[in-house]
Amino acid sequence: MRVLIAATPGIGHVFPTVPLAWALRLAGHEVLVATGGDALAVKDAGLAVYDVCPGTDAVKLAMETFGAHPELAAEWGTTDRSDFEANQRFYGRLMSHQTDLVDRYVRVAEDWRPDLVVHSALSAPGLIAAARVGVPAVEHGYGVFRSRQYTERVRHWNAELFDRYGVDLPERREAIDVAPLSLVDGVASGWSMRYLPYNGGCVLPDWLGDDTGRPRIAVTLGTTAPAFDGLGQLDRVLELAPDVDAEFVLALGDVDTGKLGPLADNVRLVDWVPMNLLLRSSAGLIHHGGSGTTLAALDAGVPQILMPDEGDRHVNAAAVADRGAGLSVDSSRLAKESIDALLHDGALRAAAGEVQAEMRSMPAPSTLVPRLEELAGE
Known part of the structure; x- marks a missing residue:
């Protein structure tokens, strides 16, 4: 069969689909990714x-759309970004002005004629593309957020787009859930599947194997947060770093770090490195609460400090904190005691290890291929 993966244009949405894409290819199916x-x-x-x-x-x-529609920019400035539904309603209005983007998702579906569309959670373009060609749509989760419950509201939030293409939600819909069940009240939102971190390939940098005699703390803000909000979330981390007996590795990717100023001797600023590889040599992780980063830390059995600022990042942080595998902290109020706990709290480390074991017992992506074949009518 042919499978179209309609992923939101962002690494955090497309990289989680790679293990399933590999499983499909190894089973002999064709896969095309639209992103x-x-x-x-x-x-x-x-x-x-x-x-x-x-x-x-x-x-x-988004910036171009804000420039063309100043009223949207003003609305974004006043939107409560910790309110998930308010965010999604706003994104629906934003995307209604990005029809060229949606047209391309629809066009590739109509040209390639897939038997199945796997789409990012809450993705109106993926749902519209599947509906236009009359094939089942499968939502691919990327975190612990229960996005499937919002599918009907995605239709409402993006009504202008659905009406523009003359479609409703696809009749046949399923979902793949990568969340460890102990973080979501023990109930899967669809077909459970093990989350396998994919962060791209690289030639291992020499410093990755260095033993500085100190524990290593990885620090990241993901790929999207710095582009919208800058690096201000790191201010308190960098202020506290000199007083902590650890090496802080800032893995910030391709962003302008010039405003960080002088860094302490125990802070290492590095080029992009796959997070799953960095976590192998890390005692803990400090980050923005993004889903991929959160799950990568859990898969590595590493305790984490999450500093959420909007939307589902708050959901991730609360779930990890409630499970006891990490701490949820306002970035401006980060205290040395929290970083000390990251390094020395045995209960945090034990809980992270329990979730790691749980994740490794979840069904492998290959086990879902027969279900997808049956859904597509193969």
Whole structure:
């Protein structure tokens, strides 16, 4: 069969689909990924990719839309970004002005004629593309947030888009859930599947194996947060770092770090490195609460400090904290005691190890291939 993976243009949405894409390819099926921006890096996983926003990315598209529609920019400035539904309603209005992007998702579906569309959670373009060609749609989760419950509201939040293409929600819909059940009240939102971190390939940097005689703390803000909000979340981390007996590794990717100023001797600023590899040599992780980063730390059995600022990042942080595998902290109120707990609290480390074992017992991506074949009518 042919499977179209319609992923939101962002690494955090497309990279979690790579293990399933591999499983499908190994079973003999064709896979095409439709995405854009920095998510085009998924081509390095050996997958064919269709660019839905050539020459730009999701952040630039948003800024261009704000420039053309100042009322949207003003609304974004007043939106409560900790309110998930308020965010999603806003994104629906934003995307209604990005019809070229949605057209490309629809066009590739109509041209390629897939038997099945796997789409990012809460993705109106993926649902619309599946409906246009009359095939089942499968939502691919990327975190602990219960997104499936919002599918009907995605139709409402993006009503202008669905009406523009003359479709409703696809009749046959399923979901793949990668959340460890102990973080979500023990109930799967669809078909459970083990989360296997994919962060791209690399030539291992020499410093990764260095033993500085100190525990290592990885620090990241993901790929999207710095583009919208800068690096201000790191201010308190960098202020506290000199007083902590640890090496802090700032893995910030391709962002302007010039405003960070002088760094303490125990702070190492590095180029991009796959998070799953960095976590192998890390005692803990401090981050923004992004889903991929959260699950990568859990898969590594590493305790974490999450500093959420909006939307589902608050859900991730609360779930990890409630499970006892990490701490949820306002970035401006981060205290040395929290970082000390990251390094020395045995209960945090034990809980992280329990979740790691749980995740490794979840069904492998290959076990879902027969279900997808049956759904597609193969």
